[in-house]
Amino acid sequence: MFAYIVRRLLYAIPILIGVNLLTFVLFFIVNTPDNMARAHLGDKYVTQDAIDNWIEEKGYHGPMFINAEAEGIETLTDTVFFRQSIPLFAFDFGQADNGRDISTDIVERMGPSLTLALPTFIIGIWVNICVALMVLMFRGTSLDRFTVISFVTLMSISYMFYIIGGQYLISKEWQLLPVSGFHEDDAWRFLLLPVVIGVIAGLGSGARLYRALFIESSGQDFARTARAKGVTETGVLFRHILPNTMIPILTGIVVVIPMLFMGALVMESFFSIPGLGSFMLDAIQEQDFSKIRAMVYLGAVLYIIGLILTDISYTWADPRVRLS
Amino acid sequence: MKCRNLGRSSLLGATLLLLSACSDDPWNRPLPPDESGQKVYYSSYTGQPKHLDPVRAYSSDEGAIIDQIYDTPLQYHFLKRPYELEPSVATSMPLVEMLDENLQPLPEGSDAKPAFSRYTITIKSGIKYQPHPAFAKADNGQPLYFFNTVEQGSTYKELKDFEVHGTDVLTSDDFIYTLKRMSDPANKAPLIGLMSGYIVGMTELTEKLKADRKEDQWLDLRQYELEGVQKVDDHTYSILLKGTYPQFKYWLAFRFFAPVPWEADRFYHNPGFKDKNLTLDWNPIGTGPFMMTSNKPKREIILERNPNYREDFYPSEGMPDDVERGYLADAGKRLPFIDKAIFSNESSSTSQWSKFMQGYYDRSGETSANVTTSTFDQAFSMGPDGLELTPAMANKNIKADEELRPSINYLGFNMMDPVVGGYTEEKRKLRHAISIAWDSEELIQIFLNGMGQQAHSPVPPGLFGYRDGKEGMNPYIFNWNEATQAAERKSLEEAKQLLAEAGYPNGRDKDTGKPLILYMDYAASDSGPVPDWYRQQLKKLGIQLEFRTSDYPRFKEKMRQGNTQIFPWGWLADYPDPENFLFLLDSRQGSLKCECDGSNSSNYDNPRFDALYDRMKEIENGPERQALIDEMIAIAQKDSPWIYRYHRGEVYLSNEWTNNTKKHGISMATLKYVNVDPEQRAAQQMAWNKPNLVPLVAGVFGLIALVIPALRAFRRRQRLTIETDS
């Protein structure tokens, strides 16, 4: 197990280098350091000196990937790519274009992101499973068909519509909750609406998926045997079907957990929640390379952690699986 | 929301308990109520300030915050128009001396051109800085928080962690220190290029500092000499300028010239502080009316009253209608009035507006009025005398304050372009034809809701040199209508005639028949109402308009390289002097000519204009200056390197309980004048934000109506199972 994890972590290194390289190429194909400096230094009275200063200070000077003029190993190390990438591996994201320290900002913003993403995630799964189980009890009836169609209907509505509609009705028309904003002291007032919207928006596809999973295991032999033994339908459901379906459900969930740290981009931006999702949106809109790079790197690391956790959870959920 | 609502039904009660603990507070309040009993001002911003370093912060988003914290030698009178400078930290207006090459004063009335000019500024004594750990001293008089290693300061994560605060007395050294910081390339002062051309010795200091600095190291600027800036005594300093620069006095009211104590610079250069966002760029230290106590740019910025603020009083004189509008109610009272100002970040103007209407923000916006086309009709209607508030707004007693910032919006022609540029008669006619067809008045009506004024020349109203009425009219585009006493745009036929004379009858080349296609360089999306409207203007003449869109940095790059044809652009004044507008047409400001990022974006080049500009720049306001400006404007109208579009105006809205809300137009340091009535605000917020419970109750019942039959059906099925499943 331990050896396996170490090997997976080693395997992550080339992936992270690849991710970094790709970000670099994509960004610098179109943006020259000169452009970045100008965008940053503003409109009025800018001098070339100031621009050169900025580039030098930020470490964007010199060749991008290969320094033909340097000797030996410096061909690769005395480049923008090398200078900019090495600190990333130590999670030192440096300063954003506006001079703020990125790591500090990320840590500060992770809190609000999690307070939104975690409840949405947990309540969402809970509601989805409950609804799916409920529907399962009525399998084959018209109520079942009706709910399945409702699920498809729910998932055919654009996510944006739930947000726009919810915000309009609840906050603006009925004045039940604040329009947007965030405050630690009574965060629930700001989070209630986005969480409810997030849960409803995910209900259709989630409950439908779980229903399909439950149906699959309810047709299997252990369920038949249990029924044959005279166990009530509820008993079969909760004591046999649910635990056995937990395996695919859990493995599907585990990958997502680390990504919760990244926040919900659209939701945070609509409700002005100062989390990582809106941080990422800002980075895109400001074209702030330092921030984009940091977020891409962080996302990649979390994704890889998610993959490793999934593998581990397989062994946990199904003792027959061994990691080697 | 009173507690009796709870009793209606147990079910409803349970829901309500879940939603909100019973309190006297509106449910949708976006900020927790202030219970300290202080006078708090609530406002918002959409553009996050990026820099709060006084030598660096240039945008109005930044000014809205830091102009409240830093005090400048001079300031603008809050109420008087046209804009008037008055001493602020200085005891009086600066003493200006004209000097010859040997730094000897020129005799009074001498015709000789001064080689140097010297500004001597005396500041009030006894002014103190806000309390701040940078000034904290140990018992032995040594600074408490100046560290030499990262470890020493590692326990301090944010400013709140420093227990001891100190203060210091403002001296002329701090102003000198500011000018040295401006010269320091590490501070990236936007004005360094401009000021190096005037302040003696600034270029040399910049070079020296650049050579001396090693990575992020703190340089004690007190050890460096800035030749042109000298300390006379503890309260007096002088600045020596090359030549004359009468506009320099306006800069003295700008935040770039606010004092920065060396202790602040040293404190924020403690090793490791930069990684904790502990920098002067994020945490200002000033002598102004307010001090910053919290800075989370994505959430909120909180300013609190500076307990050490100097004696400063609300002005007692103003414009004739200021009394009537209530702007003089607090005359002579000690400033500032509010204890605390909370600026919340808003990601969209929609929610900003909603919260203003719900009474949670005292003003509709700080740097922008935030009255968009989508909210305009909610706010204003057209009355017999022009704009007036709608009845809904009037019922809420909302106040409207108009602001005309000195600005010009224009459509530039690139004078280097082979199609639209050039100085021949034909090209002039082409530009005039387009200018006539470009109906800016319609644009003002449609897109600015009438809040703006047709421009006739580069100089906006409110500044010296601006002429109103017939004399100010652009005669190439307009005719004077004696009956209505107003300028009337020339007819489209005249424009078409001019276009034909320019060689493009009906928008086709007269020789080849090829349609004339013009390209607009544009830094936004080329679809939507505004671009559509642009296309229509040229279509009137049969000219096709294509957009060459790009993102903002590349748009700027095209401007620098002269790679444009036509482009919408504008200028917002730094100070209220016509020089700040006419220099936009000075050929030496052309990007191609000066090989710099010049401000003459259309590369206009007219030697006569340049000569007049040089003279106009150097003399004081008076008949001679007016005559020069008149001639310059006439030249610019004839050559027409721009389509003079409009001077923008805005109307800011404030809730009833907010007072002294007059907008200044140039200065942003007006928070100290603002006054609020918290009791009235609390009452109105309650009245305006009654939650609508009907849908909530209906929703709960709906859910129950869904669950109960399901449960019943389930129970029934539960009994059936055993029989059917066997």
Added chain:
Amino acid sequence: MDLAIKPVLLGTDLLVYLLIAMIVMFLLSLKKNPQNRDRWRQVFSTRTGMVTFVIILSYISIALLDSLHFRKQMEPVAGQETTEVYYSNTINSVLDVMLGEMGENTERTYSAPLSLKSWVNENVIAEDGSITRAQPALVHAGQHLESPDDKVADIIWQSLVGAAKGLALAAVLIVLHKQMIARGERATGIRSTLPWRSAWITLAIVLGLLGLLIHLGNLYHVLGTDQAGNDTLYDSLKGIRTAVLIGTLTTLIAMPIAIVFGISAGYFKGWVDDVVQYIYTTLSSIPGLLLIAASVLMFQVWIDNNPQFFEVALEKADAKFLALCFILGITSWATLCRLLRAETLKISQLDYVEAAHAFGIGHAQILKRHILPNLSHIIMITFVLDFSGMVLAEAVLSYIGVGIDPTMASWGNMINLARAELAREPMVWWNLSGAFFLMFTLVLSANLFSDLVRDAFDPKTRVEAAKA
């Protein structure tokens, strides 16, 4: 002199034709493959399958009509010396022609559905020079009316006329189709068991509605106008092409990459497998939105720097759109690739493949005969399942500002603007509803249809069905 037209072939048009060609080829191949034909028969034997298919087909037809582009010639000017012909810088499609003047009837700004007056007060300068604020009359709504009071009666009458036109067309088509079926039945002697009646009813409803909307839409703004005064109905209909294309092209682009990489990884194993796994893990570990945003911005800059390739605005928007599809394809191929790799691994270990190896049959033959056919259901299912996801994703991308170019009509852009419109007082709801209903219908049909396809093709569910 009659004006010539010049056909224009946009990049996406080309792909649409390719798509149509593929569908035709696919239908032809069904004849050879009885097993697949049975599965499809299973899909269409349900009423839901029939109805949703007709709806999806109507959307695709509209998209196809909107993909036949051309430019009109400009009228020559008197006194013009040369005979050279110049073309207008707007590109039209056959759909524009069918919709009549709907696209050109722009007002100044918002107007409510079927209204005769603008929604927004404007400063109106009266003859005496005084300024009042009022709602000006619309330029293109109800111009044929003698008095505004006739509006309601006229709308009802014109609706009936329009619907009748559409129904007439539907009747003709249905009769033709009936005869075709009858002929087929006579030839084979087997009675068709498919629920054709559902299809006909759906077709009649769709065509009746379209007839009504087009007829009425040329007289009024049936769904009102947007901020720029463009007809909302027209914009919503034009959005169909964008949605259909983004749903299909993305997968179409992703598919070849996924198939090639997935199969070679699963089949050749070894270092090929390592490389492919490395590529897709790297790509999928980058947060999707950031990758999309970065690529879209990059392409935007490329377009801005190379204006010579694009003569008119729509070509630019189209290139951007194509790039967006391409980027979405790049980000979404990893999932399909992973599925294909796993399945290939499984299949290539089966006895008959091993046997084929033993007989010395070449890789190409094995891949073609044994592997590819056994993967077709996965590809099929992914294609239908991804469709609705992409249509929905477009709205989110537009919100972030990396979606469809605003010059191109798209539901995402319409929904995006709706946020500000709902905040107006009184609110503007029609733009949101127009986009919402068309989007909802398409996605719902696609979801229901893809369920059926999955049920029919997925071996797992088929076993289930057999057991039950």
